[in-house]
Amino acid sequence: MLYPSVGDEVKMRRTDTVIKIESRVAEGGQGVVFRGVDSGGHDLAVKWYRKNKYLERQYNQIEYLTSYSRPHPSFAWPIDIVNHPTIVGFGYTMEWVEARFVSLVEVLKKKVQPNFRTLILIGIELNEAFSALHSRGLCYRDINFGNLLVDPYRGDVSIVDNDNIGSESSRQGIKGTLRFMAPELIVGSSAPSIVTDLYSLAVFLFYLFMHGHPLEGQKVNASYTWDKGQEQSETVKVTHFFGRDPLFVYDPSDASNRPEYDSPVLRWWDIYPEFFKGVFVKAFTTGLKEPSLMKRVTETQWRSALYQLNDQLFSCSCGAAVFKDFDIPNKRCWNCSGTSLSVPIMEVPSGTCVLSPGFKLTRHHLFKDFDYKDSIGSVEPHPNITGELVFRNTSNISWIIEPVGEGVKEVKPGQRMQVRPMKIHFDKIATTILNT
Amino acid sequence: MMTQSFDKTLEQFWYVETASEIGFMHIRNHMPLQDSISSSGNFYSEGGPIFLAVADGHGDISHFRSSIGASIATSLAVEVLQQFANKVQLASQTEKERLVSSDNIVETVLKDIVTNWKIAILDHLANNPFNLNEIKTIKAHKLTDYESNPTVAYGTTLIGCTIIGSVGLFVQIGDGDVVVMASNGDVYNPIPIDPSLVSNRTTSLCQKNPIQSFRMSVINVESTPIDMIMLSTDGFGNSQIEPNWYKGVLTDIASFSQKHGMLWVRENLPNWAKLCASREGSGDDTTVGLIVSEQLLNRHDYGGEI
């Protein structure tokens, strides 16, 4: 027997916890994944390794990972090594990934796309997870569609297949998945590292927001030919366009690889504000050709860009979700081509935000302390007046407001105020709401 | 200190020019101009004692009335120096030497400045009690004892200077620069720089025993004649790229005054202060006081073609 069968019991090495194998879920290159249940009735995943010459290395790897706490809740981190009473070899157990998590490919294929706030949440969570991993000096090595699963409704992320994680100095067989591999990996001038992870992460984010590959444009397509004897082998092509001579589809100084006329990237790219596109430009220009921590976009940069993007989202009068672009004052709506009606904006110490339903004011807005979690206020549609908004005080101090043409008022914790031009004082911090 | 002789009253004419500009950071943080400058004397027309004082009120919120503290300090310093000048001018030769001894300056000039400043501050406070906002600030600073020493609210530095005949006197507490250019071209700091005044700390008129932290110097402007004196708050010095800017700045001003005349210098001094106070410079309040000898303007040793 090579693998446990349904109904078998495997045992965790350290705690002797018994897991009953319930079903076979997937079979991959390295082994088979099962769903198991512990005595408490909790679902767990069990991955059993196929017999291979790297088995000892794989064992050490899992042993190493299980000695660590998981860096971030998004990782389906190995919990323990499991053994079978009769079958030689080993497996490991990890958290069961709920069915709500699906591959991004599935999401991108759907007609109805997740809303922008959810996409941004996914992006932020991915960046926080990888930031936590990289902060520990560990690299993931194999970012791809199959390993980074997303919940398109709640904006959560689950990162699976963690058995390739390790420090750069630990050698692993894996080089990655072709379309996500950094050019220096493809040409073989470097091993997987935090630096190459940063590249793969940028590719994933490009797919998430732009619905395509950042290097696949006209130049790459032109190399596909029907002429007999002219077609290059796939490997040669990939080495060339993704490795030796990669070119970003929106490279500002070379337009020869722009997206094809029917590429979804063409439409999505235009929707985003200039500053956000600028981060991708950095990732796929200097970050493409100069592989270093300093030249690639780090998670901190992505994270602050994503929070800023979230602050610029609102609805056009046609109903489409659009981003306010402070660099292009009269940008037209991607859907109705109209220039947006006036939207209320709020000037805070961290910058300018658009007030729209779902906007959350956090400590970072007021104190620039990178605390994006503590909510101070949130914007909701007005319960009684269509088209109007209310701002709820979700902090524990009263806001002092000075609406234009009215007297000074107080908004107590939990209370709501109608959004209109005013000054709001959060203790010592003064902010302004304006209509643009 | 060397015993110096001051037996002659020099018939020297002095120009005094001043500029004081609010710093970019002050504007941005909604803070007032906290520097102050005062001068007195018979300028332009005839010789006689001249007086100049600059002060830099501390910017930290714990010193929330420092702009008042600074302006009281400069006007008071000029007054005290005037009283001192009156005595020196009337005194006999031996008496004059006693008057300018450092012991006596500590006992008279420094003591008067310190005491009068404190009295004036307490007087100001009596007429303008702390308002609610200020009391809030005081309460937030638990470790600062405003009760036993309310002058902390008015904390400021001070540099004072006078020329009385052949006597040049400089007194200083806290940071800022005093620079002298001698007629032979030498540029020096009559009051040695205090290396402990870095970052955001300074000695202050509001501290417990300010006299101890005062530094002073007396020079004989007859035996070593001088062309120029510059007093400035640290907003100026902190803007200079050259760490040792003293000679460059004073030589250039000497050259400007010879080439373009004093009127030109007077018109431009505020611009220089403004640049230093801008975000291109230190961003801090910048105050400059210049004393320029007429003898300098009558020579051409720094001037070339315009």
Next chain:
Amino acid sequence: MNDLNSLMPGGGISRRSLHFFILADCSGSMKVDGRIQSLNYAIASIAPTLINWEKEQEQAQIFVRAIAFADQAWWHIESPQPIELLNWVPLTHVEKGLTSMGAAIRMVADAISPEKFEPRSLRPVILLITDGKPTDVEEFEIGLRELFSLPAGKAAIRLAVAIGQGANVSYLNRFINDPDIPVLIAENVDQIAVKLTAATLAISKMSSIGSDRKQVTEQIILPAVNSFIQADDDTIV
């Protein structure tokens, strides 16, 4: 330079500088568990936030220098580099290298001594990144004494990042010498940019007596505004 500036006396003006010193541990143990990568990653992550911070506050120019230490301490970046031009060459561990943290502290103390340190610069920032305790304990003691005897050393904002799970924080706390500033972990390096605000408050001067350092921290790190309390009042203001 504009016309006005060229007619200005002296050698020109510029913003004040904020000198940022990185003291980086390259001892043998940094090889373990990706610690040296963690260190390099931390520095790469903080650089963009510092660039951003410099841009926003429009006042101080940040210059970076770095000292690495193992069997001895050496300059990794010796001449001050403007933050936006910082090109961090990743550090590597020294095989079986010791932790000469004391030597590194003495080196930074020398660099900020009154003879060498630009007097007009703002409070310097010294960031110590390490996974352990000094092996040169005597040097460490001398180094701290030297550092705290210097005006700029005393005024410096001293921060420390502990790498790895077993870092000994007691030495780091002695280096920081301020109970209000905790040792950071690599994941929270963006907090370093927040702490810099204290450095630029240098423009807002204090009298030596009327000041307490705690105050500065309190002003910057305002009390958390959280925990949602529902008001009974349902009216919309």
